[in-house]
Amino acid sequence: MSGLLSADLPEEYLELARTVRAFATEVVAPVAHHHDQTHTFPYEVVAQMGEMGLFGLPFPEEHGGMGGDYLALCVALEELGRVDQSVAITLEAGVSLGAMPVFRFGTDEQKQRWLPDLTAGRALGAFGLTEPGAGTDAGGTRTTAVRDGDEWVINGSKQFITNSGTDITTLITVTAVTSELDGKRRISSILVPADTPGVLVEPAYDKVGWNASDTHPLTFTDVRVPVENLLGEEGRGYANFLRILDEGRIAIAALAVGAAQGCVDESIRYAGEREAFGRPIGANQAVAFRIARMEARAHTARLAYLDAARLLLAGKPFKKQAAIAKMVASEAAMDNARDATQVFGGYGFMNEFTVARHYRDSKILEIGEGTTEVQLMLIARELGLPG
Structure with missing residues (x-):
C-alpha cells in the first residue's frame, strides 16, 4: 500500500483521510476537468467542503471550527490534491491565508465577526500581500494606509490574490505601510471587507494552471475602514x-x-x-x-x-x-x-x-x-x- 493511508498516524487522522479521499473521488474528480476547461469556480464543491467542516478543521469549536489541528488540515489537503489542485488550494488559502490571520492575531470582536462564516466555508477570506513590485521582497510593499481620524485610508494594488473575487469572498487582509521608524517602513495588516467602496477586483488572470482557483489583482483607491480593523499590533504586519x-x-x-x-x-x-x-x-x-x-x-x-x-x-x-x-x-x-x-x-x-x-x-x-x-x-x- 502507498499513500497517506499507509502512514503511521493516529486513527482519527486516517479516518479523516479516508473520508476526504472518498469525497475527492466521488465528488471532486468527476467535475474537475469541466471547471478546469471552463475556468469556473467550483461553488458546489466548496459548499460541500464547508458542510463537511473542512474549512474549520484547525480551529476550536468556539469559533465554529471542528476542534482539530493543522495536521488534520494537511491530511485533507493531501487527499484533495491527489485529484484537483484547484480545489485543494481553495481550501488551503481559505484556511491558512483567509481565516488563520484573524484567528492568530485578531481581537475577540474580530474573531466573533469573521470566523464563524470563514470556518464554516460560507465565506472566503483573501490575503493581500504580493504587489507588482513586491513579491519575494515583500518588505518592498508600496500600498499605504494613512490614519485619518477614526479611519484608515488605503491606497495601492495587490496581485496574484487567491479567493479574492468569488461571490462568497467577504474579507481581504491587506498589508500596508502605516508609518516609518528610523527610515524603515512599518508594515501593518488591516482587515478590509470585500464590499468596501474603493475596492476594485480586476479581471481574473489567464493562468497556465489552477484554472478553477479564483485569482485576481486588486486595486485599493481611498478605501476607508475603521481604525479597529487593524489586525494585530501596528507595525507588526511583516x-x-x-x-x-x-x-x-x-x-x-x-x-x-x-x-x-x-x-x-x-x-x-x-x-x-x-x-x-x-x-x-x-x-x-x-x-x-x-x-x-x-x-x-x-x-x-x-x-x-x-x-x-x-x-x-x-x-x-x-x-x-x-x-x-x-x-x-x-x-x-x-x-x-x-x-x-x-x-x-x-x-x-x-x-x-x-x-x-x-x-x-x-x-x-x-x-x-x-x-x-x-x-x-x-x-x-x-x-x-x-x-
Missing part, C-alpha cells in the same frame, strides 16, 4: 505574515505531496491497463523503475511535511523543516507530473487526463508561498550560514 507563511508552507507541502501521489496512482493504473507488444507497459523495467522513483519522491516528501507539522503542533521551532518540506514536496510534484506524462505518452498530453492537469498545475507549487530559491535561503539561514 512579522505576523512571516509566521502565517511558515505555517502555510507546511500546508502547501501537503497539497504538493497529494499531487505527487496522484501522479503515482494514475501511473500505476495506466501501466497495468495499457498494453504494448503483447503485455502491460508496467512489465517493462523502464516504466516500472520510473514509477518506483515517483513513489519514493512522494513518500519522502510526505515524511518531510509530517515532521514539520508535528513540530508545529508541539510548539517547537519549525521554520527550517517547513522550508525543507515545501521545497522537497513541490519539486516532487513537478518531477512526478513530468514522469507521469511520459508514462501516459500521447494521452498524457491530453487535458482530460488528470496527469496533464497536474503537469500544468504543479509548476506554481515551486513559486507560490515562497519560491524554491527562498526556501533554500531560509534553510541556509537556519543553518547559521553567513549572509
Whole structure:
C-alpha cells in the first residue's frame, strides 16, 4: 500500500483521510476537468467542503471550527490534491491565508465577526500581500494606509490574490505601510471587507494552471475602514505574515505531496491497463523503475511535511523543516507530473487526463508561498550560514 493511508498516524487522522479521499473521488474528480476547461469556480464543491467542516478543521469549536489541528488540515489537503489542485488550494488559502490571520492575531470582536462564516466555508477570506513590485521582497510593499481620524485610508494594488473575487469572498487582509521608524517602513495588516467602496477586483488572470482557483489583482483607491480593523499590533504586519507563511508552507507541502501521489496512482493504473507488444507497459523495467522513483519522491516528501507539522503542533521551532518540506514536496510534484506524462505518452498530453492537469498545475507549487530559491535561503539561514 502507498499513500497517506499507509502512514503511521493516529486513527482519527486516517479516518479523516479516508473520508476526504472518498469525497475527492466521488465528488471532486468527476467535475474537475469541466471547471478546469471552463475556468469556473467550483461553488458546489466548496459548499460541500464547508458542510463537511473542512474549512474549520484547525480551529476550536468556539469559533465554529471542528476542534482539530493543522495536521488534520494537511491530511485533507493531501487527499484533495491527489485529484484537483484547484480545489485543494481553495481550501488551503481559505484556511491558512483567509481565516488563520484573524484567528492568530485578531481581537475577540474580530474573531466573533469573521470566523464563524470563514470556518464554516460560507465565506472566503483573501490575503493581500504580493504587489507588482513586491513579491519575494515583500518588505518592498508600496500600498499605504494613512490614519485619518477614526479611519484608515488605503491606497495601492495587490496581485496574484487567491479567493479574492468569488461571490462568497467577504474579507481581504491587506498589508500596508502605516508609518516609518528610523527610515524603515512599518508594515501593518488591516482587515478590509470585500464590499468596501474603493475596492476594485480586476479581471481574473489567464493562468497556465489552477484554472478553477479564483485569482485576481486588486486595486485599493481611498478605501476607508475603521481604525479597529487593524489586525494585530501596528507595525507588526511583516512579522505576523512571516509566521502565517511558515505555517502555510507546511500546508502547501501537503497539497504538493497529494499531487505527487496522484501522479503515482494514475501511473500505476495506466501501466497495468495499457498494453504494448503483447503485455502491460508496467512489465517493462523502464516504466516500472520510473514509477518506483515517483513513489519514493512522494513518500519522502510526505515524511518531510509530517515532521514539520508535528513540530508545529508541539510548539517547537519549525521554520527550517517547513522550508525543507515545501521545497522537497513541490519539486516532487513537478518531477512526478513530468514522469507521469511520459508514462501516459500521447494521452498524457491530453487535458482530460488528470496527469496533464497536474503537469500544468504543479509548476506554481515551486513559486507560490515562497519560491524554491527562498526556501533554500531560509534553510541556509537556519543553518547559521553567513549572509
